[in-house]
Amino acid sequence: MSVLIVGSTALDSIKTPKAENPRLLGGSASHAAVAASFFSPVKMVGVVGNDFPKAYLKLYRKHRIDLAGLQIQEGKTFHWSGEYEVNMNNRRTLATELGVFEHFSPSLPDGHKSTPYVLLANIAPALQHHVLDQMWKPKFVIADTMDLWLNIALDDLLRLLKRIDALVLNDSEARQLTKTDNIVEAVRIIHKMGPRHVIIKKGEHGSILSNKDGLFMCPAYPLKQVKDPTGAGDSFVGALIGYLTANRGPVEKNLRRAMVHGSVVASFCCEGFGLTKTTQVRRKEILGRVRELEKLTRF
Amino acid sequence: MSVLIVGSTALDSIKTPKAENPRLLGGSASHAAVAASFFSPVKMVGVVGNDFPKAYLKLYRKHRIDLAGLQIQEGKTFHWSGEYEVNMNNRRTLATELGVFEHFSPSLPDGHKSTPYVLLANIAPALQHHVLDQMWKPKFVIADTMDLWLNIALDDLLRLLKRIDALVLNDSEARQLTKTDNIVEAVRIIHKMGPRHVIIKKGEHGSILSNKDGLFMCPAYPLKQVKDPTGAGDSFVGALIGYLTANRGPVEKNLRRAMVHGSVVASFCCEGFGLTKTTQVRRKEILGRVRELEKLTRF
Numbered sequence: 001m002s003v004l005i006v007g008s009t010a011l012d013s014i015k016t017p018k019a020e021n022p023r024l025l026g027g028s029a030s031h032a033a034v035a036a037s038f039f040s041p042v043k044m045v046g047v048v049g050n051d052f053p054k055a056y057l058k059l060y061r062k063h064r065i066d067l068a069g070l071q072i073q074e075g076k077t078f079h080w081s082g083e084y085e086v087n088m089n090n091r092r093t094l095a096t097e098l099g100v101f102e103h104f105s106p107s108l109p110d111g112h113k114s115t116p117y118v119l120l121a122n123i124a125p126a127l128q129h130h131v132l133d134q135m136w137k138p139k140f141v142i143a144d145t146m147d148l149w150l151n152i153a154l155d156d157l158l159r160l161l162k163r164i165d166a167l168v169l170n171d172s173e174a175r176q177l178t179k180t181d182n183i184v185e186a187v188r189i190i191h192k193m194g195p196r197h198v199i200i201k202k203g204e205h206g207s208i209l210s211n212k213d214g215l216f217m218c219p220a221y222p223l224k225q226v227k228d229p230t231g232a233g234d235s236f237v238g239a240l241i242g243y244l245t246a247n248r249g250p251v252e253k254n255l256r257r258a259m260v261h262g263s264v265v266a267s268f269c270c271e272g273f274g275l276t277k278t279t280q281v282r283r284k285e286i287l288g289r290v291r292e293l294e295k296l297t298r299f
Numbered sequence: 300m301s302v303l304i305v306g307s308t309a310l311d312s313i314k315t316p317k318a319e320n321p322r323l324l325g326g327s328a329s330h331a332a333v334a335a336s337f338f339s340p341v342k343m344v345g346v347v348g349n350d351f352p353k354a355y356l357k358l359y360r361k362h363r364i365d366l367a368g369l370q371i372q373e374g375k376t377f378h379w380s381g382e383y384e385v386n387m388n389n390r391r392t393l394a395t396e397l398g399v400f401e402h403f404s405p406s407l408p409d410g411h412k413s414t415p416y417v418l419l420a421n422i423a424p425a426l427q428h429h430v431l432d433q434m435w436k437p438k439f440v441i442a443d444t445m446d447l448w449l450n451i452a453l454d455d456l457l458r459l460l461k462r463i464d465a466l467v468l469n470d471s472e473a474r475q476l477t478k479t480d481n482i483v484e485a486v487r488i489i490h491k492m493g494p495r496h497v498i499i500k501k502g503e504h505g506s507i508l509s510n511k512d513g514l515f516m517c518p519a520y521p522l523k524q525v526k527d528p529t530g531a532g533d534s535f536v537g538a539l540i541g542y543l544t545a546n547r548g549p550v551e552k553n554l555r556r557a558m559v560h561g562s563v564v565a566s567f568c569c570e571g572f573g574l575t576k577t578t579q580v581r582r583k584e585i586l587g588r589v590r591e592l593e594k595l596t597r598f
Binding site: 086087088181182183184185202204205206208214215216217218219222223224225226256257259260294295296297298299 | 385386387480481482483484501503504505507513514515516517518521522523524525555556558559593594595596597598
């Protein structure tokens with residue numbers, strides 16, 4: 001079984017109070033695909049320009065990511081630059097150059113259309129729809145989103161919610177979407193919008209799952225130092241869908257552990273700039289932190 | 300075995316976006332004592348004025364709280380009034396009338412001096428010292444504090460940290476005390492200041508314990524509605540010490556479950572104004588939510 005991951009593939013220039021790193025490998029699909037690759041084979045769909053460093057293509061391949069769906073177009077790769085404040089929670093965008101991403105239309109190779117697990121990583125809801133239009137009866141579809149789409153493409157997003165099994169969004173986005181501060185109430189409202197699994201990310205405070213089995217409170221791994229949280233959410237959902245793809249049985253049975261694995265891969269992501277730490281991590285280290293989280297939450 | 304609880308006993312006038320409730324029973328000792336009373340006998344030490352409603356004395360007695368250490372003085376009871384914003388996380392003080400609390404000196408009846416478990420609820424560190432000066436070899440001392448004492452009585456507080464087994468404080472206070480945003484680092488610094496158990500409260504995000512067994516991440520019970528969070532932190536630490544007092548064996552063995560019980564009683568506290576909900580709760584309901592939290596965190 002393999003997982004199809006569609007999203008952005010970008011170059012990120014990231015500034016924190018302690019360091020500045022230009023043109024790192026980034027984008028929601030890159031982070032999610034590498035995170036998923038620890039658990040299952042990944043087919044990634046995205047677009048880059050002909051300025052995209054060969055070293056990054058090599059990095060994808062090192063993680064055995066199927067690049068048949070990665071378009072390489074004449075022009076520049078999507079470039080985002082941003083800056084984090086001292087507490088590493090608030091960030092502001094310094095520049096966004098869309099490049100070839102501006103007219104990106106994800107078209108799936110035939111071999112991709114029957115992939116059973118699908119992650120619609122953060123990307124315009126219209127493109128997420130376009131991917132689903134091409135799919136042939138996927139078993140499980142999870143979508144991520146961001147505040148930008150709530151602001152400029154809400155109708156598309158609301159239509160998407162009726163086509164997916166699970167939605168992942170962060171707490172502030174959940175508040176914006178549901179107009180309530182209470183997370184239990186927010187989750188109830190989002191279920192009514194469509195998805196039977198709702199996952200709310202709360203950064204260092206972990207995440208919450210809601211489905212027919214009730215709520216699950218997934219812990220975040222406590223980190224001594226956060227170097228760069230960019231891509232942590234993408235890593236979370238990537239590892240989550242990778243774990244689900246790899247583990248047979250009903251989704252309901254595996255989803256809690258899938259989230260914990262997501263949480264752990266996200267924690268590694270935060271310990272390096274861009275994908276520098278995630279791409280160095282070994283599966284054994286991931287399983288080690290999962291066991292630690294078991295101990296940290298047992299009472 | 301019983302627990303000694305020293306702190307403020309007050310009348311709270313609480314305004315939220317939805318309601319206004321004048322002169323409710325409040326204060327750190329009141330909340331903590333009622334919360335502890337679900338698990339063990341409580342000796343409460345505090346001061347009230349002769350305007351203190353008899354109904355509130357009756358309420359303490361209904362919870363079998365020993366009032367031998369409650370001074371009733373000529374004058375007015377400490378009165379606090381505050382207002383919560385819509386999200387119920389930010390509050391501002393509208394008025395503080397100290398009344399008899401201004402010259403409060405907690406003097407312990409002889410029968411109280413050898414109580415094995417002691418909670419120094421939120422009150423000036425100098426008064427917390429004064430209580431410890433009168434105690435005879437307590438088995439376990441836990442102290443709570445607040446930002447006010449970090450601002451105006453830091454030296455007293457730092458001296459206190461060397462005399463206690465456990466410190467409870469909230470995340471913003473931990474940041475202020477340690478000058479770091481990272482909670483793992485903050486905990487490490489606080490251990491160096493004295494206490495071998497450090498508990499950091501994170502409101503709706505739960506709490507964290509650090510001791511020689513490592514970290515424990517205690518969940519908060521997810522509430523559909525928060526009516527009034529006043530006293531939630533006092534209820535948490537009150538139920539925690541009540542549970543420890545009631546359960547034999549080393550503190551290390553019981554502390555995680557003690558925190559979970561604290562978390563649950565705090566959740567009930569938030570569901571009513573002042574102590575109105577907490578005083579209605581039955582032990583069975585508390586144990587029910589503890590079991591729910593077990594299910595909510597299992598993976």
